[in-house]
Amino acid sequence: MWFEQVLFFIAGIGALAGALGVVLLQNPFYSVLSLVGHLLGLAVLFLLLNAEFIAAAQVVVYAGAVMVLYLFVVAYIGGADEPLRPESGGVALFGPLFALAIAVELCIAFIASGLQALDTRGADVARPENADQFGSPGAIGELLLTDFLLPFEAASFLLLVAAVGAVVLARRRRGLEEPSERPEPPTETLEVRV
């Protein structure tokens, strides 16, 4: 049992440090790498919560595919060092204060909610030997194709819409409609003098 606690604290501190790194590091490239560390720590926490399929999806899809997309875009637009918000203005004071307030409020809401099972390790999820275990891909897949079929299909349709939208947003404007290579008017000089 002590092994679980040690693993929780290592993964939890790793996840918190990754989250802080995302916010505090100045270079967006390092922020993305810090988020990868955060996601890996979170995957360990998911494993501790018997969510094996979610942990695997987190590592493969999130820390793998989505973060590679981020890294490509950061490398493409050249992530320059951005100085953190200068101390002028109320945001520098308001931001951390708001975060602290929201953390305290959420903790109060969780702890004072009076849920009996909060102070336990959770419900008994042991299942018979030949059945799908709790959180295994078999159990999740069966739920996805029986009880949650409509949300599953809606999510896949949403992914399709997002992919089409990304292609439309990021394609080059010239060259598709006008194959005759007509030079497009420079947009900077279109301001109308009044």
Add this chain to the structure above:
Amino acid sequence: MDITWYLVLSAFVFAIGAAGVISRRNPLVVLLCLELMLNAGNLALVAFSRMHGGEAGQVFALVVMVIAACEVVIGLGIIVAMYRNRLPIDVDEMSELRG
């Protein structure tokens, strides 16, 4: 470990992400902080699913991951389009949508 530990951890991660969304100016980093907040929600969902003993919360977490992927794709597409049009990559400068 008690479920409370996981929930408190998710509260802290959510708060860190909210602070980043408020105080950073690079839209790339703002998207990263949104990911942080969504992941905090995921952790709370999985913890509640473990507490309840049913896998429905884990299915919700999967759907949240799908939503996060869509949001990333659209957000990065907008940022790339801004870069192509030589707009400044800064959320303070993007005030053209203001009504």
